[in-house]
Amino acid sequence: MTFQAFRFDPIELPPAAQALRKEVRAFLQDNAASLGNRRDYDQAFSRRMAERGWIGMTWPKQYGGSERTAFERYVLIEELLAAGAPVGFHWTADRQSGPNILRYGTDEQKDWFLPRITRGELSFCIGMSEPDSGSDLAGTRTRAVKVDGGFRINGSKLWTSNAHRADYMILFCKMAEAGQDEVDRHAGATQFLVDLKNSPGIEIRPVINLLGEHHFNQIFLTDLFVPDNRLFGEIGNGWRQVSSELAFERRPDRFLVLFKLLVEMVRVAGPNPDRATAAALGKLVAQLATLRRMSLSIAGMLQEGLQPLTEAAVTKDLGTRYEQDLPIVARQLFPAEPELEAVDTYVSMLARGTMNAPRLSIQGGTREILRGIIARGLGLR
């Protein structure tokens, strides 16, 4: 019996995608000043992308999309990430919030949100994790109660990247009457589209990360009122919806976070490295080339309308391992005392790589959760 749980079919990029690559590179060249900075959130940059139809590019034209293929989106994303483009403003909306609104939103919601996202006007953040509910999303404690004309919500969200800047959050919570059902832990799960900038009852406090940066936040929701027309999907259908959202989130586009460190390693190695150095770099390049190929196969499956959950988990798990190896190998090959603000790009990238490494196998599904998904794909659970 041949093992068939995972599928990584060979894919050849269609000519339209390779043509787009040239366009994207020209665009990035024109915007060189915006690239490679630690500032990742830049609405002006996102608007320039929007002018070209590069936000929500696979969505229907009816909602401001360009109806491009998954392959074209794949090429756009990898070019942006490899260049260190500041994609933070539109990233979450483009990757998961928009696609999920397209799938579960009402006509009014699609009409209102999607064109604004594609114009680079609306940014989103993810309202999933809580103080007592990280990987175990079903343990969410935030509760919604039906009231006249809408819902009243109380609770707290944590690790919410960019909540202090985003316009909207897709909130995951439960209906209050659901209680703590030990039999069906997914019962009563419900999502809402929360206007973060114009709603009383929302307090956002910064959580500074170990690099000293403000990305994370804790959000306190106190008698937050959400009108009926911002209920997202159906009451009680939240678990299915959030699983779909996570599937979008886990598309493995994350092995290029530290690509610039690899580039700098090649630069430091020079044109004629010794054999051991060449081999160590070669092993990293071989991993990266293989990850790209696997990622491209996944784009192929998305284009066919499939949901490659296990394949995405496999690729993300391998991708984070590869990225976490980058600073480890770098230190062995080219020792330096890393410093974030160093003038030498290699030295500063080594610091960024070292300090960012831990988050890579936590965000978007921890290594342990991903491996659980893979084990399920193997039929072990």
Added chain:
Amino acid sequence: MRDETRMLLESMGRLFEDHCTKQVADAAETGVFPDALWHAVSETGVPLAALPESAGGADAEWSDLFAVLRVAGRFAAPIPLAETMLAAWVASAAGLEVSEGPMTVGPVRADDRLTLERDGNGWRLSGRASRLPWAAQAGQVVLITDGPDGEMVVMFGDGVEGAVPSPGRNMAGEPRDTYRFDGLGLAGNVVAPVGPGVNRAALYRRGALARAVMMAGAMERALDTAVAYAGERKQFGRQIGKFQAVQQQLAVMAGQVAAAGAAADAGVEALSLDDPAMQEFLVAIAKTRVGDAATLASEIAHQVHGAIGFTKEYSLQLSTRRLWSWRDEFGGEMEWAAKVGGFVCARGADALWPTLTDG
């Protein structure tokens, strides 16, 4: 995948499953050539299928042949199938007539040298071809040598006087025999210049790719075996596959197996590229990545099996001993990774991304 390819692989899978029994594998390790298996494979025409129809082949796609090698690797088929395909390719391209039967090809090691000198109407062969697969059991031996005016192909068959290899074996018990020639006399009709597209480097690349593809198959088998075992074996009152510690290990292994398959596919696709340097780069990536995966996948497959996997009786070792052997044949990961690294460093840091994406 084309329908023809799918049908070919299904029928070859059945053939290998029927013939590659534990008994056949064990006997092959004691020196008994699996004639029935070879005969069955030979009857399909696969070993010589890449040759033009005029030379007794079927003009088959190399991608199909490599796909068959992956299946052969999955079933640990103890025959020189890759070697015969490659030997026939080298010999036929040089205009030498190929007959049916197992063949071997070389040199298979980068540091071996063979030289050919004129001697009247014939030739004299000197040098070393070490660890040739199945050389003692191959009906014909095809070697690429350095001649006075460039690379020359030499082909000789059973019973050539002075051509007796000294036996050796890899860790899987597969014959790896070494020839030393000291002016071996050869008639003019068994020597010819290399054909178009054929040279030592190209042979070495295809050999490395064959091993990469076979390893991808062997890893798929090891994963099947480990997952099945984890679902059967009970300890502490439940299947060991229900323990998260074991699940996480198998998930890691599955990732390595998936990466190996993808890397091997990429290497096979590279064969159709015109640029030999780019071809070498992509094959080097394949051999490097698959070899690295083989190390981790073998380790986890054994860990999941516990003591039973360490026995000769249980079949896991048919896959893992091959993985440990094949990863070093036609150059190990360090050799090929150094080529990958050397290639990107020579092009420079700013060319890295275009090199990876502009294929």
